Amino acid sequence: MLFLLRMLAMGVHFILAGTLGLLLGICRPFNPDNSRLCARLYSVPAQWLLRWRLKADAKGLLEHQRSCVIIANHQSNYDLYVLGRVVPERTVSIGKKSLKWVPFFGQLYWLSGNVLLDRGNAASAKQSMLTTTETLRNKDTSIWVFVEGTRNLGKGLLPFKKGAFQMAIAAGVPIIPVCVSTYINHIQLNRWDSGEIMIRSLPAIPTEGLSQDDLPQLVETCRQQMQQCIEEMDQQISQRA
Known part of the structure; x- marks a missing residue:
């Protein structure tokens, strides 16, 4: 019963937040900066409605003063509500072009300056990536990428897509990994206190001076650091359960 009431409340919240956005x-x-403000519109009320305990250690991310590529693991559609609290200023994200047709959210996503990528059109996708690289270089704007390319459903990190790393190297900007504990299989929305989620940003990884030949090692370094961080957070939560 509580789960159904929450889903009803979240449906109303989704429409209201989309309208305001x-x-x-x-x-x-x-x-x-629309993305940051809209992310707060979605995430702050959702945390109150869903009653999860969110512990964020993202000071390094929020205080970073220059353009960067932010990479994060992607578990479910709830990531909008989980990660919305730590989106820094002047940050846009890369999403599928099909998002544009989601009522309220899709139009809001587009008006917020986010990049809509048509993965089925190689020429269009390449042009979008070039434009995004130029934004990183010259417009004091950071890019948020769910680096696995799709939801992992809490089953562990999927292989990383290379686009985020290629952009970072081409623009010469650092990469900041953001890790979320494995929550999708543990949060219990039919309980008043639905569970604990942890977020942690890792130190920035410089790319200045790197070439595309360094891409495989850069991808592996980021993946190893994120995997270790997620495992540590999962263990901490498990010990407190």
Whole structure:
């Protein structure tokens, strides 16, 4: 019963947050800070409704003063509500072009200046990546990428897509990994206190001076660091359960 009530409340919240976000986007379309503000619109009330205990250690991410590529693991659609609290200023994300057609959210996503990637069109996808690299270089804007390319459903990190790393190397900007504990199989939304989730940002990994020949090692380094961090957070939560 509690689960159904929560889902009903979340449905209403999704529509209200989308409406407010659309108004913000219409008033200042494509402003790169719209994403941060809209992420808060979705995440802050959701945390109260879903009653999970969110512990975020993301000071390094939030205080970073220059453009960067932020890479994060992706478990479920709830990531919008989990990670919305730690989206830094002037940060946009890369998403599938199909998101544009999701009522309220899709139009808001587009007006917030996020990058819509048509993965089925190689030429269009390449052009979008080139434009995004130029944004990193010259527009004091960071890019958030779910580096696995799809949801892992809490089954462990999937292989990383290379696009985020290629952009970071081409623009000469650092990569900041953001890790979320494995929550999707442990959060119990039919209970008043639904569980604990941890977020941790890792130290920035420089790419200045690297070439595309360094790409495999860079990908592996980031993946190993994120895997270790997620395992440590999962163990901490397990010990407190």
